[in-house]
Amino acid sequence: MTNSNDLRVIKSKRAIEKSFITLLTQKKFEQITIKDICQEALIGRSTFYRYYEDKYLLLKDLINQYSQKFKILLTQRLTDSTQLELLNQLYLALYQDKESLLCLLNLTDAPYSLTANFTKILEQQIEQHLDHYQFSIPKIFIQQLYAANVLTAIKWSLTNGITPQISEMMNTILETLITHYATKVAK
Structure with missing residues (x-):
């Protein structure tokens, strides 16, 4: 269980969200991969999956x-x-x-x-x-x-x-x- 008030959690989620938005300005939603999001956010896949099941859950959130x-x-x-x-x-x-x-x-x-x-x-x-x-x-x-x-x-x-x-x-x-x-x- 992650503490949503932890600065590392906040920073990681912001990086993921910001990267996702950046990618949405460059590609169609269906073309975006978890790998793309992780590369843009400069995080590992495990960090992404710690907060989101997939890109659909990220978008929904x-x-x-x-x-x-x-x-x-x-x-x-x-x-x-x-x-x-x-x-x-x-x-x-x-x-x-x-x-x-x-x-x-x-x-x-x-x-x-x-x-x-x-x-x-x-x-x-x-x-x-x-x-x-x-x-x-x-x-x-x-x-x-x-x-x-x-x-x-x-x-x-x-x-x-x-x-x-x-x-x-x-x-x-x-x-x-x-x-x-x-x-x-x-x-």
């Missing part, structure tokens, strides 16, 4: 880490911020993991998907907000549309830098949907 972080960021921001601040702060918080996030969000040839996880989290978050309204169009459509738009805005911001006007536009889109297609539900 990374996706779960970033999904959990995303969910926490959204939850914290929703309680502490206005909508405009929420999106700007979200982009800023995600920006520190820019390279890894863009790599994983653009990964299409793998069995696990950060895009699918982020979409599901966004749909759940917006559903809570939309529960106060009755819509003339299917609410699930609005959830999916909003999630897709936010995901596009996240990718744009990570790639091109944070633009407050994009956050403002995102909020305007949601307000427009609510204004034109919803009525407030009395509770």
Whole structure:
């Protein structure tokens, strides 16, 4: 059993994760081998296998880490911020993991998907907000549309830098949907 707070463990896992992300920018997921990861991370195979069963578990672990972080960021921001601040702060918080996030969000040839996880989290978050309204169009459509738009805005911001006007536009889109297609539900 390894102690996850041990600096050697942290350092080894970071090296493995960083090397894996680097390799994903150069090769398709299916082409990456454990040998490639070990060579890039400058570790032995036994070190890799101490933490991960295979590259699939490594990918799944990374996706779960970033999904959990995303969910926490959204939850914290929703309680502490206005909508405009929420999106700007979200982009800023995600920006520190820019390279890894863009790599994983653009990964299409793998069995696990950060895009699918982020979409599901966004749909759940917006559903809570939309529960106060009755819509003339299917609410699930609005959830999916909003999630897709936010995901596009996240990718744009990570790639091109944070633009407050994009956050403002995102909020305007949601307000427009609510204004034109919803009525407030009395509770």
